[in-house]
Amino acid sequence: MNPADLAAIWLTLKLAGVTTALLLLIGTPIAWWLARTRSWWKGPIGAVVALPLVLPPTVIGFYLLVTMGPNGPVGQFTQSLGLGVLPFTFAGLVVASVFYSMPFVVQPLQNAFEAIGERPLEAAATLRASPLDTFFSVVLPLARPGYLTASVLGFAHTVGEFGVVLMIGGNIEGETRVISVQIYDHVEAMEYAQAHWLAAGMLVFAFIVLLALYTLNPSGRRK
Amino acid sequence: MNTPISLLLARFKLDRPGFSLDVDLDLPARGVTALFGHSGSGKTTLLRCIAGLERAPGGRLSLDSEVWQDANTFLPTHLRPIGYVFQEASLFPHLSARGNLEYGMKRSAKALDRSALDHIVDLLGIGALLDRRPEALSGGERQRVAIARALAVKPKLLLMDEPLAALDLARKQEILPYLERLHEELEIPVLYVSHAPDEVARLADYIVVMREGRAVAAGPLTETLARLDLPIHLGEDAGVVLDAMVSERDAQWHLARATFADNPDAGVWVRDGGHALGHHVRVRILARDVSLAVTRHTGTSIQNILPGVVAELANDTHPALALVRVNVGGASLVARLTWRSAHDLGLTPGQIVYAQIKAVALIG
Numbered sequence A: 001m002n003p004a005d006l007a008a009i010w011l012t013l014k015l016a017g018v019t020t021a022l023l024l025l026i027g028t029p030i031a032w033w034l035a036r037t038r039s040w041w042k043g044p045i046g047a048v049v050a051l052p053l054v055l056p057p058t059v060i061g062f063y064l065l066v067t068m069g070p071n072g073p074v075g076q077f078t079q080s081l082g083l084g085v086l087p088f089t090f091a092g093l094v095v096a097s098v099f100y101s102m103p104f105v106v107q108p109l110q111n112a113f114e115a116i117g118e119r120p121l122e123a124a125a126t127l128r129a130s131p132l133d134t135f136f137s138v139v140l141p142l143a144r145p146g147y148l149t150a151s152v153l154g155f156a157h158t159v160g161e162f163g164v165v166l167m168i169g170g171n172i173e174g175e176t177r178v179i180s181v182q183i184y185d186h187v188e189a190m191e192y193a194q195a196h197w198l199a200a201g202m203l204v205f206a207f208i209v210l211l212a213l214y215t216l217n218p219s220g221r222r223k
Numbered sequence B: 001m002n003t004p005i006s007l008l009l010a011r012f013k014l015d016r017p018g019f020s021l022d023v024d025l026d027l028p029a030r031g032v033t034a035l036f037g038h039s040g041s042g043k044t045t046l047l048r049c050i051a052g053l054e055r056a057p058g059g060r061l062s063l064d065s066e067v068w069q070d071a072n073t074f075l076p077t078h079l080r081p082i083g084y085v086f087q088e089a090s091l092f093p094h095l096s097a098r099g100n101l102e103y104g105m106k107r108s109a110k111a112l113d114r115s116a117l118d119h120i121v122d123l124l125g126i127g128a129l130l131d132r133r134p135e136a137l138s139g140g141e142r143q144r145v146a147i148a149r150a151l152a153v154k155p156k157l158l159l160m161d162e163p164l165a166a167l168d169l170a171r172k173q174e175i176l177p178y179l180e181r182l183h184e185e186l187e188i189p190v191l192y193v194s195h196a197p198d199e200v201a202r203l204a205d206y207i208v209v210m211r212e213g214r215a216v217a218a219g220p221l222t223e224t225l226a227r228l229d230l231p232i233h234l235g236e237d238a239g240v241v242l243d244a245m246v247s248e249r250d251a252q253w254h255l256a257r258a259t260f261a262d263n264p265d266a267g268v269w270v271r272d273g274g275h276a277l278g279h280h281v282r283v284r285i286l287a288r289d290v291s292l293a294v295t296r297h298t299g300t301s302i303q304n305i306l307p308g309v310v311a312e313l314a315n316d317t318h319p320a321l322a323l324v325r326v327n328v329g330g331a332s333l334v335a336r337l338t339w340r341s342a343h344d345l346g347l348t349p350g351q352i353v354y355a356q357i358k359a360v361a362l363i364g
Helices: A003-036 A042-054 A057-068 A073-080 A090-116 A119-126 A131-142 A144-159 A163-168 A179-188 A192-216 B043-051 B097-107 B114-123 B139-152 B169-185 B197-203 B221-225 B339-345
Strands: B007-016 B019-028 B032-036 B060-063 B066-069 B082-085 B157-161 B190-194 B206-211 B214-220 B239-250 B255-260 B267-271 B280-286 B290-293 B304-315 B321-328 B331-338 B352-357 B361-363
Touching: A003 A042, A003 A090, A003 A144, A003 A179, A003 A192, A042 A057, A042 A090, A057 A073, A057 A090, A057 A163, A090 A131, A090 A144, A090 A163, A119 A131, A119 B082, A131 A144, A144 A192, A163 A179, A179 A192, B007 B043, B019 B043, B019 B206, B019 B214, B032 B043, B032 B197, B043 B082, B043 B157, B043 B190, B082 B139, B097 B114, B097 B139, B114 B139, B114 B169, B139 B157, B139 B169, B169 B197, B190 B197, B197 B221, B197 B280, B206 B221, B214 B221, B221 B239, B221 B331, B239 B267, B239 B331, B267 B280, B267 B304, B290 B321, B290 B331, B304 B331, B321 B339, B321 B352, B331 B339, B331 B352
Parallel strands: B032 B190, B032 B206, B082 B157, B157 B190
Antiparallel strands: B007 B019, B007 B060, B060 B066, B206 B214, B239 B255, B239 B280, B255 B267, B280 B361, B290 B352, B304 B321, B304 B352, B321 B331
């Protein structure tokens, strides 16, 4: 493996780590709201969160590029803050990945919250726990399997993204060139041996992640 | 205003599709009050309104002149000084039994101290279970831990929502004695939701009868059960509960005499339950176990024959059956007869009769 490969691996892990951390923070309130609301908005919001499951990544990338670009509303806003524009930067990739991997974090959390049900929350309230206290002392511990699933899926899915990266990040070494793009470059250059190293590495990584998820996560063994 | 009157005032109106609740209750803030009714009568909803788990806009609720809910106030559940026992134990599965007990204690400024907690743990017989997880406890054990958990926050009002309904008969029999001990020892008022007449007879001091979201009768248990105009029919469970005291024990025949609290001259012989002389007990006499005679019979196997006066007659569930309330020197008995025998005996209010009691259950 050459330094460019190592840079791609490091960049990919950094991107997936930052994205997963952000998604757990953003996804928790969204999933909590989706799990508990009786509002009319539950359907539309749930559908928007799930969009990346069915849309081609290029479509997501395309619209993010347009809105974050110099003439897009988000782009105008970031420029007015003196941050420049996000496309073709690491920050832009993070933003795109957050959208792209959102359903893989929100849905396991939402399922975990729904499975807890109303009763433990009511029991906690009758034992003097405020709603926020209840969230940390009852909901989080009970939703732990859901958080494990959400983290693993969010991380792994971000590692595996390609189309969105190409659209929004391009191919800048050390900045936006992640493993999947690096593999693509190797193949384009007919460097199959190097492509194999990275591709096989990804394959093993994905398998180990899923194996760990299915064997460690106790949710499937709960009665 | 020398003696502060403890009172729970609850007024709720709630309209839901297919269900409405409309109650206005003054409840004694001591002893056990049973909210009794068939399922769907609104008793659980009322309890949830009192706990603040259900919002009934426009409701009013106060305990001891402390307002929990009115037009401007809605104290959220976690700020109400209550204990709540759900139908299913609802222990936190991620905490041990001890963790469950301590959950509320840590968050309650006025929780029980160590020795008071030990006492509750003893009373409920859960000392050996404290390090176990809820999943390793039986249904009855879980419910006992849940009751201890609710008491550990030292509530001013204990709310129990059919705590035995999810248990089988054997588990029920396991828990009832613990509840009776609590009843004897607890100083806080308890609201106990139940649809089981035998639980109510054993545990309650005061009863509110609910039907279709309304409180159709309320009063002290002994008086209320003796009413023939109760708006819900108890069927085979119709009968009275009398407060009594063990006044005599017959060692030869293993019998004890329970003298009625309302009339020390009247009493019944019951199987000796091992209670000491002077011990307060309750006896439950079902209407189907009482027959009436206009003269005192001899040569009968029935030992408990009490002279009394017919107070009133009323229809029972079946058109053939009558319920007759007989005044036995202050205490009331209810007998179930056919209308034909009432007619043949010529029973009318004011008439002297002999109540022949075939069976008496000593409870508590």
